[in-house]
Amino acid sequence: MYIIWTFPDVPSWNTMFMLEAMTFKVAVSVEKTVDPSDIVVDAWTNIYHKDNPEGEWHAIPLSLITSKTSDDDEPTILTFGNAVMLTSDGTYAFTFRVKVKSSADWLWKGDFEENGIITVHPPTDDRWTKGPSYTEILGPVYLGNFMAASVADELGFDAVLNVADSLDLITSKFSKAVDYKKIPMRDGAVNPIPPEMIQEAVEWLKERSKTCSKILVNCRAGIGRAGSVAVAYVYAEDTSFSYEDAYNFVFKKRFVYPHKGLRDTLNNLYPRKE
Numbered sequence: 001m002y003i004i005w006t007f008p009d010v011p012s013w014n015t016m017f018m019l020e021a022m023t024f025k026v027a028v029s030v031e032k033t034v035d036p037s038d039i040v041v042d043a044w045t046n047i048y049h050k051d052n053p054e055g056e057w058h059a060i061p062l063s064l065i066t067s068k069t070s071d072d073d074e075p076t077i078l079t080f081g082n083a084v085m086l087t088s089d090g091t092y093a094f095t096f097r098v099k100v101k102s103s104a105d106w107l108w109k110g111d112f113e114e115n116g117i118i119t120v121h122p123p124t125d126d127r128w129t130k131g132p133s134y135t136e137i138l139g140p141v142y143l144g145n146f147m148a149a150s151v152a153d154e155l156g157f158d159a160v161l162n163v164a165d166s167l168d169l170i171t172s173k174f175s176k177a178v179d180y181k182k183i184p185m186r187d188g189a190v191n192p193i194p195p196e197m198i199q200e201a202v203e204w205l206k207e208r209s210k211t212c213s214k215i216l217v218n219c220r221a222g223i224g225r226a227g228s229v230a231v232a233y234v235y236a237e238d239t240s241f242s243y244e245d246a247y248n249f250v251f252k253k254r255f256v257y258p259h260k261g262l263r264d265t266l267n268n269l270y271p272r273k274e
Contacts, residue, residue: 001030001039003109004077006096010110011117018086018123018188019221022047025081026062026096026109032076036067038101041080044108045094047118048189049084050257055190059097060084087224087257088188089120122187123221133222135254138237140215141205143230143254145222152178158212161204163197163226164219179208185225185259192261193228199269201229202236227256236270243267 007025008014016022024043030036042059052058062080069076093115097106132151134144142157146167152160153174162169165184183201185193201217208215217233219225227250235246243263250256 001028001034001098001100001107003027003096003098003107004029006109008094008116008118010095011114014116014118015121016086016118017121018089019223021083021085022118023081023083024060024062024094024096025065025079026098028078028080028098029075030078032069032073034076034100036064036076036078039064039078039080039098040101041098042096043082043094044097045092047084047086047092047094047120048088048090048260050087050251050255051084053087053189053258053260053262055088055260085255085257086120088190089122090188090190091117091119093117134216134218135222137217137230137250137253138234140209140213141230141233142214142216143222143226143250143256144216144218146218146220148222149216149218152216155214155216157214157216159208159215161201161208161215161217161229162219163201163217163229167220179212185219187220187224189224189257189259191259193225193259193265195265195269198229198232198262198265202233202269205229205233206236223254223256224259227254228259228262230256231258231262232266232269235266239270239272242272 004027041062046057062082065081066079095115096109099106132148134142134148159179162182163185171180217226230250
């Protein structure tokens with residue numbers, strides 16, 4: 001068994017933007033007698049995505065896409081792939097590994113410490129910011145992007161919590177009174193949200209939910225900073241929820257990704273009984 005090619009290659013130098021999907025692919029040559037389901041292929045990387053908010057080195061499992069077998073004695077060519085959405089800017093590394101399930105030994109692409117490099121830039125205009133986008137999360141609390149916040153009055157919101165550090169609303173232009181609060185949080189999953197900011201946001205939402213019928217939590221795209229606040233609010237409101245329960249509750253309604261350290265922050269702010 002050997003690796004024929006990978007995408008991206010190792011080594012290689014790549015540039016992408018936050019909120020773009022990074023695709024990983026690997027082609028592997030195996031003997032015809034090998035069952036494709038017995039082959040395990042991973043991308044090994046430290047990039048941030050929704051399932052890696054801590055930025056640790058980890059495996060991204062690749063799934064079998066195609067299996068090509070010739071009529072002669074040539075090996076079978078298996079192609080594996082997967083994609084993840086990039087959730088933080090910065091420079092990161094990746095490589096690939098392959099093994100048979102029954103083996104403990106990995107076959108790595110390239111030499112030791114020979115990696116592909118990806119530089120992730122801040123997001124450009126994308127589908128998350130083109131036009132108002134918002135989703136009901138729990139009770140009167142909705143999660144959305146800055147475009148939705150900018151027309152909050154037209155969309156019937158009574159209150160807006162803006163957690164984008166570089167974006168501000170001009171509420172004086174609204175056609176009706178909208179209760180407005182800004183708690184500036186830094187973009188990118190690599191940036192932990194301070195516990196005091198999480199607590200302030202949750203308490204503000206709890207208080208406004210007593211009198212408001214429609215509350216919007218927003219950041220730029222409504223998926224990272226605001227998404228983390230939405231998870232925190234759900235976690236604080238339903239004490240029967242674990243962190244995973246709260247995250248999945250929000251994620252099923254709208255794509256979100258947590259910022260680094262969110263799990264520990266919530267466990268410390270709103271501890272669960274054993």
